[in-house]
Amino acid sequence: MTKKTVFDYLSQVMMHFGISMLVMNIFCVIVGERAKGYSTLFELGGVGLSVRTALEFFALNILIIAARSLFLTDRIFKKISLVCRTACLVTVVIALTGVFIAAFGWFPLNSLPAWTMFFVCFVLSFPASWFVTSLKENAENKKLADALKRLKEENK
Numbered sequence: 001m002t003k004k005t006v007f008d009y010l011s012q013v014m015m016h017f018g019i020s021m022l023v024m025n026i027f028c029v030i031v032g033e034r035a036k037g038y039s040t041l042f043e044l045g046g047v048g049l050s051v052r053t054a055l056e057f058f059a060l061n062i063l064i065i066a067a068r069s070l071f072l073t074d075r076i077f078k079k080i081s082l083v084c085r086t087a088c089l090v091t092v093v094i095a096l097t098g099v100f101i102a103a104f105g106w107f108p109l110n111s112l113p114a115w116t117m118f119f120v121c122f123v124l125s126f127p128a129s130w131f132v133t134s135l136k137e138n139a140e141n142k143k144l145a146d147a148l149k150r151l152k153e154e155n156k
Helices: 006-035 051-072 082-104 112-154
Strands: none
Touching: 006 051, 006 112, 051 082, 082 112
């Protein structure tokens, strides 16, 4: 396993941030005008997210990638199964997102439809994000394996 640098983590943050911005702006186009005034996420209506909201999402993505790094590497939780570490990660991500929802007023805390939509979006976006990240890591691993193979062939 190669040691990751700050640029590797920044790359993951930017990839996840980009995906979340794309998804949230699509939601803005679809429901933004109806949700304007109901949620700070849609304070600009159907034209997109505010810079403030984008920065809130950026901060959340930094924390999510930090949690991902904590739970999905073998540095700290070596003896815990991957399933258990993934469950812990999902729990932490939901909790962090809940804190951001409350702190920044993304939607009213007593709104059952808003929480339902949050969990539906989470259930749809978490596997998609996981899939994109897995594709990226598999491509990087293949590149490293190919480079190692070429190096071994050159040294014969």
